[in-house]
Amino acid sequence: MAPPAKPSHANLDVDYVITYRFTETSKAPFTIREAPINSLTVLDKSEAQQGLERLLQALAQVGLAIEVRNGENCSLLIFVKVASDKRLSHEVYRSRVKDWLYGVRAAQPDRETQNASTAQDITEAERYRIVYHLITSSKEEGGAGIIPKEGQWKNVESIFPLHDKAFNKEWIKKWSTMTFLKPEDLDEIRDRLGEKIAFYFAFTQSYFTFLIFPAAFGVSSWVLLGHFSPIYAIVNGLWSVTFFEYWKRQEADLGIRWGVKGVSAIQEKRREFQYEKEITDPITGETVKVFPATKRLSRQMLQIPFAVIASLALGTLIATCFGIEIFLSEIYNGPFKSVLVFLPTGLLTTLVPTLTTVLTGVAARLNELENWETSEGHEAAMIQKLFILNFITSYLPIILTAFVYVPFGSLIVPYLDIFSLTARPFAENEKQLAVPTAGFEINPARLRKQVIYFTVTAQIVNFAMETIVPYLKRRGFHKYQEMKTERAAKKGGAAAAATVDDSPEEAEFLARVRSEAELDVYDVSDDLREMVVQYGYLVLFSVVWPLAPVSFFINNWIELRSDAVKICVEMQRPTPFRADTIGPWLDSLGFLTWLGSISTAALVYLFSNDGLGPDGTPATIKGWALLLTIFLSEHIYLLVGVGVRLAISKIDSPGMQKERAERFMVRKRYLQESYGENVMDALPNQEAEEITRASLEEDARQGSLRTATPQQQFWLRQRSWEESTRVGARLIEKMAPAESKKQL
Numbered sequence: 001m002a003p004p005a006k007p008s009h010a011n012l013d014v015d016y017v018i019t020y021r022f023t024e025t026s027k028a029p030f031t032i033r034e035a036p037i038n039s040l041t042v043l044d045k046s047e048a049q050q051g052l053e054r055l056l057q058a059l060a061q062v063g064l065a066i067e068v069r070n071g072e073n074c075s076l077l078i079f080v081k082v083a084s085d086k087r088l089s090h091e092v093y094r095s096r097v098k099d100w101l102y103g104v105r106a107a108q109p110d111r112e113t114q115n116a117s118t119a120q121d122i123t124e125a126e127r128y129r130i131v132y133h134l135i136t137s138s139k140e141e142g143g144a145g146i147i148p149k150e151g152q153w154k155n156v157e158s159i160f161p162l163h164d165k166a167f168n169k170e171w172i173k174k175w176s177t178m179t180f181l182k183p184e185d186l187d188e189i190r191d192r193l194g195e196k197i198a199f200y201f202a203f204t205q206s207y208f209t210f211l212i213f214p215a216a217f218g219v220s221s222w223v224l225l226g227h228f229s230p231i232y233a234i235v236n237g238l239w240s241v242t243f244f245e246y247w248k249r250q251e252a253d254l255g256i257r258w259g260v261k262g263v264s265a266i267q268e269k270r271r272e273f274q275y276e277k278e279i280t281d282p283i284t285g286e287t288v289k290v291f292p293a294t295k296r297l298s299r300q301m302l303q304i305p306f307a308v309i310a311s312l313a314l315g316t317l318i319a320t321c322f323g324i325e326i327f328l329s330e331i332y333n334g335p336f337k338s339v340l341v342f343l344p345t346g347l348l349t350t351l352v353p354t355l356t357t358v359l360t361g362v363a364a365r366l367n368e369l370e371n372w373e374t375s376e377g378h379e380a381a382m383i384q385k386l387f388i389l390n391f392i393t394s395y396l397p398i399i400l401t402a403f404v405y406v407p408f409g410s411l412i413v414p415y416l417d418i419f420s421l422t423a424r425p426f427a428e429n430e431k432q433l434a435v436p437t438a439g440f441e442i443n444p445a446r447l448r449k450q451v452i453y454f455t456v457t458a459q460i461v462n463f464a465m466e467t468i469v470p471y472l473k474r475r476g477f478h479k480y481q482e483m484k485t486e487r488a489a490k491k492g493g494a495a496a497a498a499t500v501d502d503s504p505e506e507a508e509f510l511a512r513v514r515s516e517a518e519l520d521v522y523d524v525s526d527d528l529r530e531m532v533v534q535y536g537y538l539v540l541f542s543v544v545w546p547l548a549p550v551s552f553f554i555n556n557w558i559e560l561r562s563d564a565v566k567i568c569v570e571m572q573r574p575t576p577f578r579a580d581t582i583g584p585w586l587d588s589l590g591f592l593t594w595l596g597s598i599s600t601a602a603l604v605y606l607f608s609n610d611g612l613g614p615d616g617t618p619a620t621i622k623g624w625a626l627l628l629t630i631f632l633s634e635h636i637y638l639l640v641g642v643g644v645r646l647a648i649s650k651i652d653s654p655g656m657q658k659e660r661a662e663r664f665m666v667r668k669r670y671l672q673e674s675y676g677e678n679v680m681d682a683l684p685n686q687e688a689e690e691i692t693r694a695s696l697e698e699d700a701r702q703g704s705l706r707t708a709t710p711q712q713q714f715w716l717r718q719r720s721w722e723e724s725t726r727v728g729a730r731l732i733e734k735m736a737p738a739e740s741k742k743q744l
Helices: 045-061 085-101 113-117 124-136 165-176 183-193 195-210 212-225 230-257 293-300 303-330 343-369 375-422 445-491 507-517 524-541 548-570 585-606 623-650 654-675 693-705 710-715 721-735 738-743
Strands: 016-021 023-025 040-042 064-070 075-082 156-160 277-280 287-290
Touching: 016 045, 016 124, 016 507, 045 064, 045 075, 064 124, 075 085, 075 124, 075 507, 085 124, 124 156, 124 183, 156 507, 165 183, 165 548, 183 195, 183 230, 195 212, 195 230, 195 524, 195 548, 212 230, 212 548, 230 524, 230 585, 230 623, 230 654, 303 343, 303 375, 343 375, 375 445, 375 524, 375 585, 445 524, 445 548, 524 548, 524 585, 585 623
Parallel strands: none
Antiparallel strands: 016 075, 016 156, 023 040, 064 075, 277 287
């Protein structure tokens, strides 16, 4: 069997690097990494040394080997690895026993600790996860209890594993020549980066594959059916339900394939959790600290006013900019119009991120107030709050255009004169600002152009912001640091270079580590949010422009590769956390799928003539007809969802087969351990006992010695199957009719 997985030799067997910063920033606008040299104040040397001593002692006490080297900008790099394979095997065994107790593993791990690392190969992800647990988990759970930037560890800036450059190069090269990923490719990501990131790539790959059909059908619909086609709406709705139900099944299969089904039950306790009482767990008998669920629920109710306030704040801002844009582009007819039309875009670009940041801070405070016991629960609750903000900022502009401007534009435009203030300084006369009271024609192509922007242009902008801008930012920052160092050297005040004590054989390695220490931390939730928001555009508004799936298909092929490059080049190597699902984003997918059944039906009704509504005027939009359309569409969605779910449940899968096989092997192993190896073997055939005069006399003698019960007497009349055969033949001979006897 394979020995325990080790880090790449190019990384000198290092498991993790801990950045210990012995400086503080004196100016708030800068982070430690980005702060200029003159904004850093060195801590008291004795305080820094004591903190370092506590850190190294805590690491050594949990069985970790340590090496210290110099880092950039007044920091130390602490290299960590497990001191011995025996220690690693012990921690692997503990982890797998815990998995077995919580039902994640079907079979009990081997009793011998040394067999824990050979019964099943230890992947890199498992090794790094266990070492991270040793570093960060509390002392009660067997760890060092080191949490970056908290409490006594405030000078611990980051904890990260090192990139495997050889694997990264091969990964990028391999994926750049592939169109579709195979399960083995996802397995490799899981073995290297953990299940949480592997689930993201699995979801994006499944979504990308499923986009083939709507992309092809979208092209056909665009050519043959036109916009707002009921046929396209029905097909798109069926596709979205099928994809959602398929992904739920795929999640379960991957959880079984990767051995993490039910792992969400094993959750790490949060240090910030404040309990109110201790109770005895009725299942395990352990004493657990709890926070009353009713109290948390009452605090969660604050999400309702938060959602209302966030909707009003962001909605008012977006609606205001929307009104300004309508006024400047379709009413104002004066100087600088071609320039002024970009004013709303500038306002949105500036104010929406600012307001979103403020609301995100409020959401974080509410999340802390809810006092979640586990990190997973805390993260899930935060994602749910952020989804509200993402929904408003992503979809509200199109919703305003589709359900306010186009159907009711003729009623709203007369009230837009309030926005004339934005153009008054440039207008030559009042006529250029005058709002028409009659005869105003809305622009029906506006909605289509808006959908095209969000499904094409915005995707390109996001790609640039995600990959190109961070690269340029990092290059610019390094150039700035070099210029600062050169200027300080000319003045004679330059600090000693980080490489001053590097040995020649370590110089290249340490340069790479220092570079990785300056990289950002990867958060897979950001990429999942991007995919879910894109899915929302598809199910909510693609009936407006059927070519949207084509754009997403192309974008997602690039996205899969760019995300791999981003992880390998732009980010620190992620800590391989486990997961058995994409988390709360699955609920977001379900919500968007349901909402898509409503919005698509409403759009088809309102724009059934590929224009402005049933007759182009709001008066002809019948409320009862719109509500009936939505009602029928939603109930069809619910029925189709039940049917698709039932159909998928009837289809067997490798994951389900593996789960049944594991359960069978567990029961078989239990029987063999309890009753022996041959418990399942059939008994040998019994030879018929020979009946002789002596045996008959012996039976008669034994019968006279005891009183036989009626049951015993019944079963002693015939001693073997041969005797039963002879008795049966005599009965046939005796009881058969005369004609039958002649034939015999």
